[in-house]
Amino acid sequence: xxxxxxxxxxxxxxxxxxxxxxxxxxxxxxxxxxxxxxxxxxxxxxxxxxxxxxxxxxxxxxxxxxxxxxxxxxxxxxxxxxxxxxxxxxxxxxxxxxxxxxxxxxxxxxxxxxxxxxxxxxxxxxxxxxxxxxxxxxxxxxxxxxxxxxxxxxxxxxxxxxxxxxxxxxxxxxxxxxxxxxxxxxxxxxxxxxxxxxxxxxxxxxxxxxxxxxxxxxxxxxxxxxxxxxxxxxxxxxxxxxxxxxxxxxxxxxxxxxxxxxxxxxxxxxxxxxxxxxxxxxxxxxxxxxxxxxxxxxxxxxxxx
Numbered sequence: 436x437x438x439x440x441x442x443x444x445x446x447x448x449x450x451x452x453x454x455x456x457x458x459x460x461x462x463x464x465x466x467x468x469x470x471x472x473x474x475x476x477x478x479x480x481x482x483x484x485x486x487x488x489x490x491x492x493x494x495x496x497x498x499x500x501x502x503x504x505x506x507x508x509x510x511x512x513x514x515x516x517x518x519x520x521x522x523x524x525x526x527x528x529x530x531x532x533x534x535x536x537x538x539x540x541x542x543x544x545x546x547x548x549x550x551x552x553x554x555x556x557x558x559x560x561x562x563x564x565x566x567x568x569x570x571x572x573x574x575x576x577x578x579x580x581x582x583x584x585x586x587x588x589x590x591x592x593x594x595x596x597x598x599x600x601x602x603x604x605x606x607x608x609x610x611x612x613x614x615x616x617x618x619x620x621x622x623x624x625x626x627x628x629x630x631x632x633x634x635x636x637x638x639x640x641x642x643x644x645x646x647x648x649x650x651x652x653x654x655x656x657x658x659x660x661x662x663x664x665x666x667x668x669x670x671x672x673x674x675x676x677x678x679x680x681x682x683x684x685x686x687x688x689x690x691x692x693x694x695x696x697x698x699x700x701x702x703x704x705x706x707x708x709x710x711x712x713x714x715x716x717x718x719x720x721x722x723x724x725x726x727x728x729x730x731x732x733x734x735x736x737x738x739x740x
Contacts, residue, residue, distance in 0.1 A: 508521065515610050
């Protein structure tokens with residue numbers, strides 16, 4: 436986007452960030468409780484239920500975490516050349532010459548159908564409208580929605596100052612473009628597919644994935660066959676007191692969590708050419724960490740009690 440900015444119109448963020456934070460903390464607490472119960476349960480139905488509880492509570496956390504991050508850095512900008520929508524890793528830069536009209540959603544004869552799954556701070560997705568066709572929502576709430584129509588698609592956004600954005604768009608159009616702008620669309624999936632094209636990245640991701648899957652399967656086989664294990668060692672290298680073998684499940688869970696965080700962190704750095712070596716360092720560390728966890732399990736189960 437051109438550096439000569441005419442207007443800056445962020446969406447409302449506070450309530451959405453607070454709500455996402457509360458939900459993430461609640462799910463984290465449930466996940467921690469499930470893992471703690473898992474280490475105390477005997478192998479059987481209770482063990483399976485605790486494992487399912489921990490996994491189901493953890494599954495939405497990365498999605499909600501990304502949505503909170505996207506909301507935190509979300510913004511709408513207008514300059515004399517284009518209108519830009521920034522939402523997490525999503526970037527939509529629309530030349531003003533491509534915009535056919537900008538109007539409030541309240542002007543429509545038929546109300547907009549909203550995305551099925553939405554939270555304050557994350558009204559995202561696409562719905563079809565009887566008059567407009569497909570409408571893509573990149574908004575934080577359902578109030579003050581502004582529609583931006585181009586020849587290819589229609590966007591629904593939610594600037595805090597909706598009337599100000601419409602006025603600024605009209606003024607920028609009257610001023611005229613300084614330099615021709617090119618449309619730009621960047622999706623989070625584009626970063627993943629771009630990284631996937633690197634043979635090193637593919638090798639590291641797949642190696643880490645198979646190491647963690649192998650660790651889960653191996654620990655699942657070991658637990659019923661073991662009664663007690665020494666879970667850790669003191670400063671002199673002497674095994675600690677023995678604990679139920681079911682606590683071994685902690686190792687693959689922690690390893691998998693660290694691997695997921697590592698892949699996500701690496702993708703964050705991979706977006707910039709200068710920081711891509713750092714992305715590979717993170718991915719190497721994640722894969723090496725999975726290997727170290729596998730070796731830790733081997734060491735624990737072969738240590739004489």
